[in-house]
Amino acid sequence: MKPQLYRRNAFWLVLSLILVAVSGVGASLVQTDAGSVEIEDLRWETPTGKTMSALLYVPESATADNPAPGVVASHGWFNNREMQDLNYVELARRGFVVMSIDMYGHGDSDWLVPGEEAVAGTGMYDAVKLMHDLPYVDPQKIGVTGHSNGARAANFSVLEDNEAAEPLIAAVLLVDNDPIYQNPETGEWVNVYGARDTGLIQAKYDEFFFRTYDENGVVLTAPRDYVTTDNAQSFLHFGAEPSSFTDEREAGVYYDETIDGTDSSRVIYSLDQTHPWSHTSATAAGDLVEFFDTVFESPNPIDAADQVWQWKVFFNTLGLIGFGIFLVAFARALVTTKMFAAAxxxxxxxxxxxxxxxxxxxxxxxxxxxxxxxxxxxxxxxxxxxxxxxxxxxxxxxxxxxxxxxxxxxxxxxxxxxxxxxxxxxxxxxxxxxxxxxGWRPFGAGVAVALLTVVAAFGLVFVVDYFFQTDFRLWVLAVRAFTPxxxxxxxxxxxxxxxxxxxxxxxxxxxxxxxxxxxxxxxxxxxxxxxxxxxxxxxxxxxxxxxxxxxxxxxxxxxxxxxxxxxxxxxxxxxxxxxxxxxxxxxxxxxxxxxxxxxxxxxxxxxxxxxx
Incomplete structure (x- = not known):
């Protein structure tokens, strides 16, 4: 490598490290609300007998003398706990204690056994039990929310909570997955959510959910027409048989009813977006904040439109760019050494x-x-x-x-x-x-350079994870620390x-x-x-x-x-x-x-x- 190129490569190598450092510090400042929110990386053996992983966000205002509402949040299928970053950042800065879990089979939690998806809400209900026992969480104000199959986990958790001697879940917000409308065995319309405040964020262009079908499985209504369907109307009417009411309820409106002597609410937020868009949607984040503020009252009220999670995305993206630059610059630096010159x-x-x-x-x-x-x-x-x-x-x-x-x-x-x-x-x-x-010598040296480069690059990921509890990501592309x-x-x-x-x-x-x-x-x-x-x-x-x-x-x-x-x-x-x-x-x-x-x-x- 010529001296000029050597200096240029050194510049890119140093730049990549600077980007990684700025990414870690910046993302940490955002997610800790400049130090006012403590983050704990949890691993514990649950009552189900599995190891669960979660990030716990505890605002400094939440204490044993002043317990705060708690929210257990979950990603969807094929994702991990960090995908809920927009929600835990915004809820935590408003004073909520937030636990963002790796569902079983995801992230750093234990692998999932086929057929056991419903057990303990794929892990969510195990997290609810832990949340309930935290001294700085108000046990009467525990909510669950999840995206896609994380919403399914919330549904599973509600069904399990219904069988508990002491129900723990007070509010449910489903994101981009259907509520439970009917008894699967009898076909009767039901209200499995009982008196819990329950909301739904629904994508009008959801790739998987919010359709109705005929007896042959043919699609009758598209997701963009969801709010007018019997399913949505029954949900907004607290599980009532569609033929039993004549009024048509709307999206974005809270509807109240007294269930078993307790005031309860239902709401649907219907958004012009796709299924994965909720991971990076200011509208969805604002609706989630509004829901939990409405049903629990935020300990630190901040307008739902006042959001900072986008800055975390910015800093995470800087780290992702730095990671990519490092792959090139570190490999080019290695081949200038005597050990790897053959490559x-x-x-x-x-x-x-x-x-x-x-x-x-x-x-x-x-x-x-x-x-x-x-x-x-x-x-x-x-x-x-x-x-x-x-x-x-x-x-x-x-x-x-x-x-x-x-x-x-x-x-x-x-x-x-x-x-x-x-x-x-x-x-x-x-x-x-x-x-x-x-020849084999240049090839072997090249293999060694590639291996060392990848190991070094992921070493940066682990350093950032250890010191800042963050990683490198942009929407659905994520470079994160991992278990062996x-x-x-x-x-x-x-x-x-x-x-x-x-x-x-x-x-x-x-x-x-x-x-x-x-x-x-x-x-x-x-x-x-x-x-x-x-x-x-x-x-x-x-x-x-x-x-x-x-x-x-x-x-x-x-x-x-x-x-x-x-x-x-x-x-x-x-x-x-x-x-x-x-x-x-x-x-x-x-x-x-x-x-x-x-x-x-x-x-x-x-x-x-x-x-x-």
Whole structure:
């Protein structure tokens, strides 16, 4: 590395560390309300016999002499406790004690046994019991809230609470999942929530819930029409049979009734957003704050529109950017050392794309690869629940994404072989000079550089977690600390990601590294764009269809379009990371292996794990 480049890389390495530090300090200041909220990272054995993980937020105003209302909050399926950050930040600064849990099977809690999803509310009711025993929590003011299957956990918890000698839950706010409307055995309309104050935040463009069906399973009403349905009206009428009332109740209005001598309320907030949008919605956060302020009264009243969680998102995002920069800068720093010098060889200059055949293969290969990426994703999504994921795999989402990636990695290799055969063979195109293969020693050194880089990068994550109880994330893309079992789970899917990311790095750097208009950066940007083009088309098509018709594309399930959200970031970043490293090493394997290991680890630490 030339002295000028060495200094430039040192700048980026230092910048990445500064971003990580600023991220940790800034996010911590926001979530602790500048030190007025204490955070405890809990691990305890619950009455169910499992280990549960949770973040406990205790405002300094909550004491044994002045107990505060408590709220147990839960993420949805395939997520973790930090996904509730907008809610726990806003509730805690208003004086609520908040416990944000990892449901069983998620985050740092014990794995989930299939068929035991309802036991203790997937862990939520175990958390309610702990919350009830805290001396600084008012035992008469304990609420539960959860998003998606976290709302299902709240429903499970209510059913269990109904059987308790001393009910513990006083209020329920469901987010993006249906309330319980009818007795599943008799079909009778019911009020399982009793006298509890109960609310619902409902997405008009929810990918999964708030539909009505006929006896054949055909959709009758779309989520955007939910409030007018019998289900919603019965909920707002406290479980009454729809034929027993004539008035139509509205969203955004609190309706009161006396149940068993206790005043109770019902409300539906119906929002113009999608299912995962509630994780990053100021409107949803404001409605949640308003609900708990209405039913419990905030110890520290602050207007619901006065929100600061967006600053935490900003600082978390800085950390995510710093993490990505560190992957490149640290790897490039390692190859300048004597120990890893073998991984670095002179990289040839990028050349203009010359010749009709070369241009045809370049543009045609990119276009066909994007089409195959989209088509295989949709097709595999239709097989996902019919045997694609083996029953011995504890985590289905990482395996599904990894399998799809591997399929496209193999296709990429086929295209590269064909391109070499038809355009490069016999034209003095020395693939060895381009780094395709330069011997076992450079390859082994490159593997070591990739491994150390990923270990060091996640080391930063653990440092930030230890000192600041925060991580790096933006919406559905999260880099977080993890328990040791996640390493083994990541290793299961690592080979699948290696196939794709190494093949992609070889394509980006050995075969498709050219100048366009005399500039290499245009080529890099173009390849980054085409990396994500197939998934981007699918996401746009899905949500344009949803917005215009109220329904998803037939045959393309909503969870699969949501799983593409982080992919839309990861795939362009993969092209940039591998190109930045390749330019200084002529080694396409370092960047590919770094991305494969990082993505496998991120995937394994941010999803649902079943006992198999």
């Amino acid at each position: 670095r060889l002179p990289a040839p200059d990028a050349q203009p794309l010359a010749g009709r055949a070369a241009k045809l293969w370049f543009w045609g290969g990119l276009a066909v690869s994007a089409v195959v990426s989209a088509v295989t994703y949709v097709w595999l999504s239709q097989q996902a629940f019919t045997g694609l994921v083996p029953p011995f795999i504890p985590q289905s989402p990482p395996y599904f994404i990894g399998f799809w990636a591997a399929v496209n990695g193999v296709f990429t290799l086929v295209v590269l072989v064909a391109a070499w055969w038809f355009t490069l063979r016999g034209r003095n195109a020395d693939l060895a000079v381009r780094g395709l293969w330069q 079992d996640k390493i083994g789970l990541a290793l299961i899917v690592l080979p699948l990601f290696v196939i794709y990311f190494v093949a992609n790095s070889v394509a980006v750097n050995v075969f498709n590294r050219v100048t366009i208009g005399g500039r290499e950066w245009i080529n890099t940007a173009l390849l980054a764009f085409f990396n994500a083009l197939g998934p981007l088309v699918l996401v746009v098509a899905q949500y344009v269809t949803f917005a215009s018709s109220g329904h998803l594309i037939p045959g393309f399930g909503g969870i699969f379009s949501i799983w593409l959200f982080p992919v839309l970031v990861i795939l362009p970043v993969a092209a940039i990371v591998s190109r930045k490293i390749y330019r200084e090493t002529s080694n396409p394997y370092i960047g590919g292996l770094i991305m494969a290991a990082a993505v496998a680890m991120i995937s394994a630490s941010n999803t649902l794990t079943y006992v198999v």
